[in-house]
Amino acid sequence: MTSAKTFNFTKPALIALKLPDSGSRIYYRDTREKGLILDVRASGTKSFYLYKKIDGRPERLFLGSFPDISVENARKAASVLKGQIASGKNPQQEKRNIRDEMTFQKLFDEYMSRYSKQHKETWKQDEDVIQNHFSHFLHKKISAISKNEVQRTHVRIGQHNGTYAANNAVARLRAIFNKAIEWGWQGKNPAEGIQEFKEVSRDRFMQPEELPRFFAALNEEETTIRHYTWLLLLTGSRKSKVTAMRWADIRWHQQEWHIPNTKNGDPIIIPLTPQAMEILNERWQKALVECGQSAKKPKWVFPSKKSKTGHIACPAHSWKKLLETAEIENFRMHDLRRTLGSYQAITGASLQIIGKSLGHRSPEATLIYARLHLDPVRAAVEKATDAMFRISENSVAMNNHS
Known part of the structure; x- marks a missing residue:
């Protein structure tokens, strides 16, 4: 920095300072606060800075513009910064880091x-x-x-x-x-320690009187949405699993769906009911026709040319419309999973059987699941499915009779 005139900064004195010629600037140094300078420009701008060497390198740290910041506040700000520098911090480097930091x-x-x-x-x-x-x-x-x-x-x-x-x-x-x-960022996680809402576990599943309306509305849906929703219910699987269902994971002879990439590396084996197999067979035949003479085999059960993934996304809009048609309220797509489990319980399945059919993998249940054969799981799923269909059919019959 060029030589600076030195005097005791006061408000009247700073107001009275003459402006330099166009294109030039004048520096003034305060006698009371060491390192405090005032940069006066031809445009009329007067800015406070702290001038100090940090790690052997001269730095100018902007404090504010006069008269937006008073002389006393400028002195206080300079004193605070000098204290930070004395403790080993480099405020100017921190500013540079923020400027260069990623968004x-x-x-x-x-x-x-x-x-x-x-x-x-x-x-x-x-x-x-x-x-x-x-x-x-x-x-x-x-x-x-x-x-x-x-x-x-x-x-x-x-x-x-x-x-x-x-x-x-x-x-x-x-x-x-x-x-x-x-990955090396030195900051604090702003989402850490957020007071979360207390969540109440949902126990919502489709009630017997809702099943006929739901099935009737579902059967009027477009084929892909209808098949997707049926498989959610018939397998009790999560939305993300069904949207990404692959033909390579279907075991036709065993009538099983082997879901890969689970947290512990082992596949989850889902028994496929006759109704689920019927849907899959229909989709497989359609997929073969669409492939024609191509050597490339179908990959996804629910393919989509519009999606980057190659398969459909969760059809939230169609789901909302389906519920409106069926006149069902407060029911989420995930509640279909709970519905299958609930009807298994209603028809006498044990908690262990229900857990295995839904792919639960809690550490406490691992030993129990290891001893379970898939046949009783399949029987429980089929029994629950049949119960839901019987409820729906009986309701329709009673409505027709009345």
């Missing part, structure tokens, strides 16, 4: 390509959650996202989308920042 958009893109799409079956849900609930963070530097902002967003999601959706969204955001830390 949340860049972190999210890296998380998706480097981790989520490589290791998570629910990667599409990561995309949906960030776009639907945290898009206002995308342009921000990751260190600028505060815990308070995350907490406020969590509350807003809870008010509009429910407590489960809010907790799930924050958990996904937390995972992204945990990966950033694992």
